[in-house]
Amino acid sequence: MPARATARVRVPATSANLGPGFDTLGLALGLWDEVELGVVDAPSCTVDVEGEGAGRVPRDGRHLVLRAAHATFDRAGAPRASLHLRCRNAIPHSRGLGSSAAAAVAGIVAARALLADTHPLDDAAVLDLAAGFDGHADNVAACLFGGLVVSWGHEGSWHAAHLTPHPALRPVALVADRSSSTEATRGLLPDRVPHADAAFTAARSALMVHALTCEPELLLAATEDRLHQPYRRPAYPETASAVDHLRAAGIPAVVSGAGPTVLALTLDGRLPDDLDTTGFAVRPLAVDTEGARVETR
Incomplete structure (x- = not known):
């Protein structure tokens, strides 16, 4: 026992x-x-x-x-x-x-x-x-x-x-009102991608580690992706539109996991005033540095 x-x-x-x-x-x-x-x-x-x-x-x-x-x-x-x-x-x-x-x-x-x-x-x-x-x-x-x-x-x-992560990081989540199936969005991914897209994304992934830990000013470039997000756009057009709007305003934004939540990796917690957040709950979230914590009795 x-x-x-x-x-x-x-x-x-x-x-x-x-x-x-x-x-x-x-x-x-x-x-x-x-x-x-x-x-x-x-x-x-x-x-x-x-x-x-x-x-x-x-x-x-x-x-x-x-x-x-x-x-x-x-x-x-x-x-x-x-x-x-x-x-x-x-x-x-x-x-x-x-x-x-x-x-x-x-x-x-x-x-x-x-x-x-x-x-x-x-x-x-x-x-x-x-x-x-x-x-x-x-x-x-x-x-x-x-x-x-x-x-x-x-x-x-x-x-x-x-x-x-760099202490200046101030994530903001746009939590979607509707849910999404990971299995369904994975089903939109192709079996193969062009070599140029794979090389592009590998470079950005390496840069992402550096940007998140040392130089967050590089996050806009570091969050570029050609491997999965473009293929998943049809599953959640509102999410894709919000990501596009944020990135056009200079804010590093990505689809969180398989979506449909958007994660903005800001340094000040601010989003553009003209961002349409219909269908989303805006939630500034700190970075958790402790992970799973347990107590027993």
Whole structure:
């Protein structure tokens, strides 16, 4: 059985890709889900949800946090326990802000805390588990470690390098009113792209790491992308229009993850007065530098 009875976890929202860093770059943002996971003497798992997703997500063992927790028990070689899950969600679902990554990380980190030293799992194992749920590591690595991450896969495992974003960065999210399916937007991507576009995007991705950490004045050029955003435009024309407007005004703007939220990487938190924000909620968000945080009792 788990060594501890209850774990509380706070996990941040994330924005992946950041323009050219497709499935590689991730940034943690100051918007958090809070999860409490406890061992119960009951025949099955139960779930309470407040905030985002309440009334729509599963209320039993199918919930992603619980599936991730049980996968952690399996990975650690520990017997599964019946669990009660309480969620206070602030991260919008299916908007490109890493809600599924946050759920997977929350479940894994909470389960690891419950197991304590009896069945230890290091951060590499946690990242690998979480990326297995998300399919790639950009969102989950940013959620786990905070700040900026560069992630990659190698020989069947996932890895991430953690970097500190420039302190002048003042992100602003335009959170779309409607949701979007990652599977649907990935379906718009071609199997092949021109070599010139690949080289262009590789250069911008490298520049993006430098701009985000050392020279944010280069972010407008660094956020240019030819690999995925142009192909996804038909899925969310309002998002594409907002990105175009912001970039024309000199503001580095990208589609957040698979969209349809827009992320403006400003240095002053300001957006153009003539920007049409119909269909979006404007949310200035700090960069989260802590990542997943846990307490046990």
